[in-house]
Amino acid sequence: MFELRNVTKSYLTPKGRRYIFRDLSLAIPPGKNIGLIGRNGAGKSTLMRLLGGADIPDSGTIATDQSISWPVGLTGGFQGSMTGRENIKFVCRVYGATGDAMREKIRFVEEFAEIGNWIDEPIKTYSSGMRSRVAFGLSMAFDFDYYLIDEVMSVGDAQFKRKSTELFKDKLQKSKVVLVTHSMREVENLCDIVLHVRDGQVQIYEDVQEGIKAYKA
Known part of the structure; x- marks a missing residue:
């Protein structure tokens, strides 16, 4: 409530x-x-x-x-000089995910975002689509009671959008949305x-x- x-x-x-x-x-x-x-x-x-x-x-x-989550897919909070992996680690520490929990979340985002070796390059070198993929995957790597969405999600090509929508609907089996x-x-x-x-x-x-x-x- x-x-x-x-x-x-x-x-x-x-x-x-x-x-x-x-x-x-x-x-x-x-x-x-x-x-x-x-x-x-x-x-x-x-x-x-x-x-x-x-x-x-x-x-x-x-x-x-x-x-409550941060806005799903938000890319503005990334530190451009840090790599994708380093940004993920930073968020994990903020939310208390360390050790095996951190490694699992990094693995999840890597597999979900599908950007290959770019995960170890500075975020500032990413295209907007790559940043969005990492941001959405990072949002989904954590469990919240409520997920915040500002406007309908638009991430990547049609196939990736379907993948994102399916994952999010799965999250909503246990969580709610604003x-x-x-x-x-x-x-x-x-x-x-x-x-x-x-x-x-x-x-x-x-x-x-x-x-x-x-x-x-």
């Missing part, structure tokens, strides 16, 4: 401070695949980062007893509830179709 109490979040812009949420309070039901929907700039990605702990509120509290997307088809296929973000407020719809209808209104 996620519980937000009087959460305020703003960003400083050249035109002054912009408030995304003011005194937002929300209790999200447990054990649900969550779809975050709303217009561009509504605050969907901000809410996802707040739920995942990647961003902190100006004031208020966010509480959960669930383990999905930020503009694709209502993905919401229908993956989500149990909808959080509609609009005008600094969040409305929970336990009927997915009602949430989609509100979004389209």
Whole structure:
């Protein structure tokens, strides 16, 4: 379960401070695949980062007893001068995976990403597709209660996309997802509830179709 109490979040812009949420309070039901929907700039990605702990509120509290991933497939956190293997090791240490556990996760990412000897080259020499493959594999190497996805995954060619989708669906047998997307088809296929973000407020719809209808209104 996620519980937000009087959460305020703003960003400083050249035109002054912009408030995304003011005194937002929300209790999200447990054990649900969550779809975050709303217009561009509504605050969907901000809410996802707040739920995942990647961003902190100006004031208020966010509480959960669930383990939450970083955004699946995120490549921005890689250190370019380090090799793929070194980046994987770094993340393993951050999440407490050492010894055999670390070696297993490195092996998993190597086999999944299918980039061969490039795994021992600096990340800055990778193509965007190679970085995405390593990032997605690294996300899947760890088990979380919730996986965060900002927009639908797009990794590699058609065959690799199928492989990625199958692996992710397998993960969702035991875990849940927080999905930020503009694709209502993905919401229908993956989500149990909808959080509609609009005008600094969040409305929970336990009927997915009602949430989609509100979004389209």
